[in-house]
Amino acid sequence: MKNTVNVCIFLSILTCSLGSMAWGSKAKPLPANVDKETGAISVPTDYTLWPTLGTWSHAKDENGAANIHEYHVVYTQPSTIEYYQKKGRFPDGAVLVKELLHAETMSMTTGPAVGHATKLKGFFVLVRDTQGRFKSSPLWGDGWGWSFFSADDRVKTASKDYKVDCIPCHVPAKELAPRHAKEDDKWIYTLGYPVLQKK
Numbered sequence: 023m024k025n026t027v028n029v030c031i032f033l034s035i036l037t038c039s040l041g042s043m044a045w046g047s048k049a050k051p052l053p054a055n056v057d058k059e060t061g062a063i064s065v066p067t068d069y070t071l072w073p074t075l076g077t078w079s080h081a082k083d084e085n086g087a088a089n090i091h092e093y094h095v096v097y098t099q100p101s102t103i104e105y106y107q108k109k110g111r112f113p114d115g116a117v118l119v120k121e122l123l124h125a126e127t128m129s130m131t132t133g134p135a136v137g138h139a140t141k142l143k144g145f146f147v148l149v150r151d152t153q154g155r156f157k158s159s160p161l162w163g164d165g166w167g168w169s170f171f172s173a174d175d176r177v178k179t180a181s182k183d184y185k186v187d188c189i190p191c192h193v194p195a196k197e198l199a200p201r202h203a204k205e206d207d208k209w210i211y212t213l214g215y216p217v218l219q220k221k
């Protein structure tokens with residue numbers, strides 16, 4: 023009888039700890055810009071309150087002068103920056119928003135060719151997924167959820183298939199990424215984000 027009781031206690035502790043292990047390893051809840059059922063991504067409503075990770079400026083040659091005509095400004099949650107600085111990788115649920123902006127270049131008191139952003143053109147959004155969610159969605163895979171939005175629709179993505187719409191252009195990032203980076207993080211052009219580099 024005593025043995026049976028002990029076995030019972032042991033089993034219930036085991037079940038309980040296995041249960042909490044499974045619970046403990048559960049993914050973080052998805053960020054608010056992801057539909058929990060379908061995985062549909064939208065542009066986060068509050069991203070302009072987030073810090074910028076970095077900015078890319080696009081110039082073309084016009085009559086021998088550099089003309090900046092577009093900016094790409096990348097935002098992420100403050101917690102993502104903090105996590106990356108500590109652990110050297112993106113956390114599950116990290117959201118990267120790349121804002122595309124038209125720009126103009128003009129001579130100003132600071133220099134002869136100074137660019138400034140004008141109007142919004144669109145958004146690229148990435149959501150880090152360390153759990154392999156939404157396996158049947160063509161917009162989730164390779165460790166991320168991927169979507170593009172035109173400036174006039176922040177809810178419905180214009181993307182159909184990330185393997186066609188996004189991956190080919192992100193392949194060069196793999197070579198540019200730090201060697202110690204996690205394989206899925208190598209899709210990101212981190213060289214443009216000095217804030218993520220270890221001090």
Ligand code: HEC
Nearest residue numbers: 078094118120146147148168169170181187188191210211
């Ligand atoms: C024409 C090539 C091209 C395509 C197509 C493309 N990307 Fe990118 N993406 C880049 C480059 C290059 C950068 C960094 C430099 C820049 O923005 O000019 C970048 C940066 C980003 C960033 C900022 C984080 C990072 O990797 O540095 C996000 C977010 C992003 N892309 C998402 C997407 C998504 C989602 C898709 C598909 C819907 C996509 N991109 C398709 C080339 C591309």
